[in-house]
Amino acid sequence: MLRIALRAFQALAPRERMLLVIGMLAGCYFLFDFFVYTPTTKNMRAIKQQIEALDANLQEYYADFAGYRQLEQEVASLREKSKACEERLAHLEQPETILETLAMLCRNYGIEILSLKPQEQKLQTPTHLRYCVTMELRCTFQKTAQLLAALRALPFYMTVNRLSIRHDEKDLVIVSLVTETFVPGDKPL
Known part of the structure; x- marks a missing residue:
């Protein structure tokens, strides 16, 4: 084929x-x-x-x-x-301890306390109270920053709710500070 x-x-x-x-x-x-x-x-x-x-x-x-x-x-x-x-x-502290701690911090940093108004507020839970401290301080900006850092480093819980700063003199300012913490509720102030 x-x-x-x-x-x-x-x-x-x-x-x-x-x-x-x-x-x-x-x-x-x-x-x-x-x-x-x-x-x-x-x-x-x-x-x-x-x-x-x-x-x-x-x-x-x-x-x-x-x-x-x-x-x-x-x-x-x-x-x-x-x-x-x-x-x-x-680690809840008594109100007296909180006030003593704030006074000690202001003394350590050379901050002058102009006014101090503590207040207690009841919460829904009877075992705790909200404790607010309104302070007016005279200090410098640097000392204010040091105080805020020291408040953050405290062994008990404390928050800064309000902070206002106004000039007083050349280097000094007046700081209005409202702090808040919780305290045991079984012993009222």
Whole structure:
């Protein structure tokens, strides 16, 4: 059968042989393209898309992981702050001790107390009272900052609710300070 095809091929003119060879090459190329190259290219594109999707998922995972790590650090720091506040709230002082502490702090920093008005306010819980102290002080800005830092470092919980500053003399200012803390409620003032 191959001999018959070869005889038919040799019987053709050289120009026809060339066209036949070119036609066979073109047919082989299109068959190769249709059955081999195009499916392989489609598979490669699909695989590249899957890789890009996996890479995007991986990047998202790394971003989430970094976010979770940062979130864990923030939660840990908030727990530490909460623990410190709980410890300070657990250490309730009597009103006399609070006033003595404020007077000692003002004496230590050389701050003149112009007026001092303590007030007790009842809360819904009978075991605690809110204790507010309104003070007017004469001092410098630096001593005011030192006093506020010292109030923050006290072993019992005390907050500064209101702070107003007005100039009195060249370096001195008058500071109005309202602090608030909680005291045991079983012994009224």
